[in-house]
Amino acid sequence: MEAPAGTSEKVGFSPWSKLRETAIGAGRKLRKIGTDDPRRILHSLKVGLALTLISIFYYVKPLFHGLGASTMWAVLTVVVVMEYTVGGTLSKGLNRAFATLLAGALGLGAHQLAALCGDKGEPILLSVFVFLLAAMATFSRFVPEIKARYDYGVTIFILTFSLVAVSGYRVDQLLQLAHQRLSTIAIGVATCLATSIFVFPVWAGEDLHDLVALNLEKLANYLEGLGKEHFGEKMETKKMVDLTFLQSYKSVLNSKSIEDALANFARWEPGHGGFGYRHPWKHYLKIGALIRQCACSIEALNAYISIAENDQMTVTDEEFLQRIRADCAAMSSESGKALAELAAGIRQMECPLAAVQHMSRAAAAAGGVKTAAPAEDASMPEVLRSATTASLLSEVVRRASHVVAAVEELSQLACFKRPENSHKAGAINPVAGVESPPHVVVYIEK
Incomplete structure (x- = not known):
């Protein structure tokens, strides 16, 4: 006998099947987290090793x-x-060690x-000391420079000073207790630093370096794709919303x-x-x-183009439209190539000399508009x-x-190497006034 139409019953459904699906979904999620960045798995093993x-x-x-x-x-x-x-480990470790030492003293x-x-x-008198130091230390956390780098240390300072000052009233061998706690904290910090630095280290500086290069590549991909897909020959084939790689x-x-x-x-x-110790x-x-x-400007451009594509308009001046389209294609393509050269230069730590040439062509196209x-x-319309x-x-x-211009300045501060067979070096300075169109001035060293 057939089941009535519209029934929501599932044949063979059981709580075990739902539990199995949940376990499979969790396993896939964990696998994706590990495959996205395998260093996360190594970090988990490092924490286990340190403990x-x-x-x-x-x-x-x-x-x-010896330590009690x-x-x-x-x-x-x-x-x-x-x-x-x-x-991150150095920041927390040194903050904890020095804050414990100072607060203990x-x-x-x-x-x-x-x-x-x-x-x-x-x-x-102990209550007065705890009140004054805790209040002043807490207020110091509102200072932006302290908040950014020493917030954790200030917290440990308040905790340690309060523990030592208050517990010292009932503990006879206070000096021995303070010595033991300081020694154990120093041992813990040293273990963390040794494990973090010498066992598959993950450097925040390298991640920042790669992140800036990756962001430049994303903008470059958009601008180059915009020049080809929208302003180029494929202008009428697809809409911007359909080009997911541009997002x-x-x-x-x-x-x-x-x-x-x-x-x-x-x-x-x-x-x-x-990267040196004084890397900028x-x-x-x-x-x-x-x-x-730059991404905000691209967002405004992308939003306008997406809206304009939905409005059908009769072309009355084909020559003017082709002229604008050609200049826009040049601006978009050359700007994208310049940003791509910057990304490659940052990754290889080389002076991006070719970016200056691409940027000058983009500026010339902007002036031609x-x-x-x-x-x-x-x-x-x-x-x-x-x-x-x-x-x-x-x-x-x-x-x-x-x-x-900013990447050019970074290459000088960080002493990026110059590409081989580079006889002339260019420096680019942005120039844009209220009355003048966007353009650049390029200086060539003879």
Whole structure:
């Protein structure tokens, strides 16, 4: 007998099948997380290794008797200090070590000073010390420079000082207790640093370096694809919304928080690979900000083109339209090539000399748009659409010229190597006034 139509019953359904599907889905998700970045798996193994090494101090009796019950602080230190990148581990580790040392010393001093006031005055004076230092340290966390680099250290300072000052009132051997805790925390920090630096290290500086290059590549792919697919011969074949590969630039708009975190951690890292100790990491933030400004201009251009494609319009001046389209194609293509050269130069740490040439061609095309004049019988909506598109694209060219100049400055600060057989070096300076069209000035060293 057939089941009635519209029934929602599933043949053979059981809670076990639903549990099986959930387990399979979770397994696929975990597999994707591991395959997207295999370093995550290595980091998990490193944390396990660090905890195993530090546990030896708890299991071996001679080591345990030397440090006492404070050995557990070493285990806790590994758990809270171990970070994904070397810079993150160094930041937390050094903050924790120095904050513990400073707070412990001040706590002992406060205890000794309060003891001079007698049994009745000691708790009162200790309470005053805890109040004042905790209030001042907490207020210091609102200072942007301290918040960015030393926020964790200030938190540990407040915690350690409060523990030492308060517990010192009831503990007789306070100096021994402080020494044991400081020693165990130092051991935990040293274990984290050794594991993070010498066992498959993940450098925040390299990640920041690659992220900036990747963002440049995304903008370059969009601009080059726009020149071919929209302004080129394939202009009428597909709409912008159907070209999914042109949407990758959107992720650049939300990259600020990642760049700030990586730059902060990179400043803690020692020299490694092609990056020296004084590598200009702050300049990467400047480049990242300029890249996002360029991406915002691209977003405005992309939105306008997508909307304009839905409006059917009769062409009344084919020559003017072809002139604007050719100049826009040149601006888009040459700007994309310039950004692609910047990305390649950053990855290889070479001076992107070819980017200057591409940018000068894009600037020349942007200037050529100004000289294009429509026919007298051209329809006003058609002229406005072409002029608006060219104006938005000219703004992208202007933004891209600032990126080129910033990367050129980075190559000088970071001492990028010069390509072989390069006889002439160019330097690009963006020039854009209120009255003048977007353009660049190119200086050639003879």
